[in-house]
Each structure stands twice: as structure tokens, then as C-alpha cells.
Amino acid sequence: MTHEEVQSLLDAYLDDELDLGTGRAVEAHLRDCQQCAAWLAERRSVLGQVRAAALRYPVPAELSARLSAQLGTARRRQALHAPWFGAMAAGLITAIGGFLLGHSWPRPPDFRAELLSASVRAVLSAHPVDVLSSDHHTVKPWLSSQLPFSPPVPELSEQGDALLGARVDYLGSIRVAALVYQHGHHLINVYVWPLSATSMDARLDTQADGYHLMTAQAGTFNAVMVSDLSAEELAAFRERWRANAAALASDSAAARGQ
Amino acid sequence: MPVGDGARARRFEAVAMPHLAAAYNLARWMCRNEADAADVVQEAVMRALQYFDSYHGGDARAWLLQIVRNSANTWMVRNRPAGQVPLDGSELDAAALSEDPMSTLAAQAEGESLRRAIAQLPLEQREVLILREFEDLSYRQIADIIGSPIGTVMSRLSRARDQLAAIVRGGQRASS
Numbered sequence: 001m002t003h004e005e006v007q008s009l010l011d012a013y014l015d016d017e018l019d020l021g022t023g024r025a026v027e028a029h030l031r032d033c034q035q036c037a038a039w040l041a042e043r044r045s046v047l048g049q050v051r052a053a054a055l056r057y058p059v060p061a062e063l064s065a066r067l068s069a070q071l072g073t074a075r076r077r078q079a080l081h082a083p084w085f086g087a088m089a090a091g092l093i094t095a096i097g098g099f100l101l102g103h104s105w106p107r108p109p110d111f112r113a114e115l116l117s118a119s120v121r122a123v124l125s126a127h128p129v130d131v132l133s134s135d136h137h138t139v140k141p142w143l144s145s146q147l148p149f150s151p152p153v154p155e156l157s158e159q160g161d162a163l164l165g166a167r168v169d170y171l172g173s174i175r176v177a178a179l180v181y182q183h184g185h186h187l188i189n190v191y192v193w194p195l196s197a198t199s200m201d202a203r204l205d206t207q208a209d210g211y212h213l214m215t216a217q218a219g220t221f222n223a224v225m226v227s228d229l230s231a232e233e234l235a236a237f238r239e240r241w242r243a244n245a246a247a248l249a250s251d252s253a254a255a256r257g258q
Numbered sequence: 259m260p261v262g263d264g265a266r267a268r269r270f271e272a273v274a275m276p277h278l279a280a281a282y283n284l285a286r287w288m289c290r291n292e293a294d295a296a297d298v299v300q301e302a303v304m305r306a307l308q309y310f311d312s313y314h315g316g317d318a319r320a321w322l323l324q325i326v327r328n329s330a331n332t333w334m335v336r337n338r339p340a341g342q343v344p345l346d347g348s349e350l351d352a353a354a355l356s357e358d359p360m361s362t363l364a365a366q367a368e369g370e371s372l373r374r375a376i377a378q379l380p381l382e383q384r385e386v387l388i389l390r391e392f393e394d395l396s397y398r399q400i401a402d403i404i405g406s407p408i409g410t411v412m413s414r415l416s417r418a419r420d421q422l423a424a425i426v427r428g429g430q431r432a433s434s
Binding site: 008011012015017042043045046047049050051053054055056057058059060062063064066067070071113114116117186208209210211228 | 264272282283286287310314368376391412423426
């Protein structure tokens, strides 16, 4: 590699953007070329000063407040915008909307929206799990100590799904176990609770904003999986999880039978 | 059956709003003016909410920054025809100076000369520099955001850094 070629690559080298082979070639040149080494040192120092100078502009409080207000409005407006309202005049929406919202028809609780936002929050938060362990012998007792039930905790690391840990979440007033798995770069939240606590339509698979939600039953438990995996990958995960959870359930039934 | 739209807006807040600081900082550096930047961010956030269905997981910050970047460009074309982009003077503002009481005047002065130098870079270099130095985005992510090849990102970034290096070198000569 010529001196000029290396020169044109030094910024990318600094940013760790070169492939391994090219990076090694640049390093070999840097060992011999004082000019390039000095240039790189100066570059590092300048960029260090840029970072140290705290040149970020903070968000004006007025803008944050304006956005919160607008998003709050958007939320309320969207909640009213059921499709059959679309054609109605705005005044009518307000009048009828208030009336309809005051009435609720009996139907099984639909936790999907809640589960999706709980999952998004968990993925975004720095601590998606309360108990950090890849060992189900650690995770399961912890969950049992936190919950009135003892959920199955399948260990699927041999199949490419690493158990990261678990936390306890709320669905409405029900406490549920949330198992967190990692598949590739994606997190999968698996919510588990007993069938007896509340029933849930088993075919509520849905998706929104890049997240897929899939339901399953394992023994006497409901399970809902939420992830930004593709639908096919999440469905495959569901099969692995369900098969393993069913095996765990029959093991524990056999253990009780002895 | 899709989940409720109210939940959609809540999810949008959970996904996008943690990146408001990055969004505003990019807009502020692109517009070089606080009032313009606030308008741009507001417009971008509303646009992002509208197009939230096009967000398929992935890096939410890069997704939002792309919308902010496009909004800033559209906004400037519409409201600030070429040559009329005003520096709002807060490049020199006391308010824009570091609030750390421990930082020395010299360091502040150096920070300010860097701030001015970045503000005076051509827009196409400035946006790449902000995305790289302040947001630590990869060349690939920056290329996606500005809709240009990676080679363009590299050359713009290098030219922007050359300018800053020249400023720092000049400052050192002046103070020695």
C-alpha cells in the first residue's frame, strides 16, 4: 500500500471502519512512516478536544413540553379514531366518542397492546432483566419466590436462544413472569402466567411497528412472545420454546407422580 | 385485528422520544439557530409518528435522525433560501458556553473556537461530522441517513476534520 493510499484511509482506520486485512496493512505502514503516525496522533488529539468541549446543544425545555403536549393529543385523538368513525364529522366524533367510551362491552381482556409496550420498554431500558442468569436453576426459583406460581423456564441455548434472565411484569393487575432470551442480535420477551389467572384467545398473533407478538400454551400456562425477530424466526422460536416447556411440564408431573 | 392506535402513539413515544436529545442536537447544528431547530424537530417528530409503521425495529435513533435530517433540509429550502441562513449569534452566546464552573477560560475559549469552526463548515460536511463525532454512528448508518455512498461520507468527514485540525493548530500557534 502506498503512502498516499494509507493517508486516504487514516480517518477510516481511526474510526475502526476498515476490514481486518486493510487495517493490518495500515498498521504496518504506520510502524514505518513517522509522518502518518504524527498525522494520526494529531487527528486523535483534535477529535478528543471536540468531544471534550461539550458542544452538544441541550433540548430547550419549551420544545420538550410542546412535544409532550402534542403527543398526548395525538394519543387521545388516535384512541378515538376507530375506523368506523373515520367518515363522521369531527363534532359528531366528540359527541358520540364520549358516549361510546362510557360504555364497555364484556369481552376477554386484550393484553396485546400492553405486552407490546412493556416489551419495547424492556428492550430500550438498560436493565431488561431483574435476575441476570443463563441458568434456569437460578431463574426459576427466583421467579417462584416473586410470584404465586412457578413458570416453566426452558433452556434453549443449544438451539441458539440464550436465556439472559427474567423479571416480573404486570398485565393489568396480574403478575406475570417475563423471561428474556437473546437470538442473534434480537431480544425475545416471553410472558408466562397460569391459564387459571385469565384466559386469552390463543390466536391473537399480531404485529406492530416491527414487533411481532405470538401466543402459545404450554401445559397449564399461557405464554406470549414478543420480539423484533421476523415472523418466521419468532414462530420457529415459539415451537422450540413450547416443545421444551411441554417436556418440562411432563417431567415435573412425573416427579409428582412418584 | 391491529392493536389500538392509542397504544401505537404510546409505543412511538417509548421508541422515539429517548432520542430527542440527539434529534435536537442534529437539527440545531444543521440550522445553526435555536428557533429554526425547534420547528424542525417538532415537524420531524410529527412526521415520524405519521410514518411509524415504516419503522421495522433496528436502530431507532438512526431512523429518527434520518427524518430530522430530511426535515431540516426541506425546512431550510422552504424558509431559508441559499445565502440567507442566519447565525443566531448564540454561537458566541454565554449561554452556549460550558456550564462547568471548573472549566478554565482557556478551555472555554478553545471550545468556542471549535464551535464556531464547526458552525462554519459547509452543511454537507457539518451533518456528517455531527453524526460521527456526537452520535458515534457508523459510516454505513451515516450513508443511509444522508442517502449517499460510504465513500462520500468518508471524504466529507475527512475534509471537515481537516478544517478543525487547522483551527486547533492555528490556536496553538496564537497562544504560544
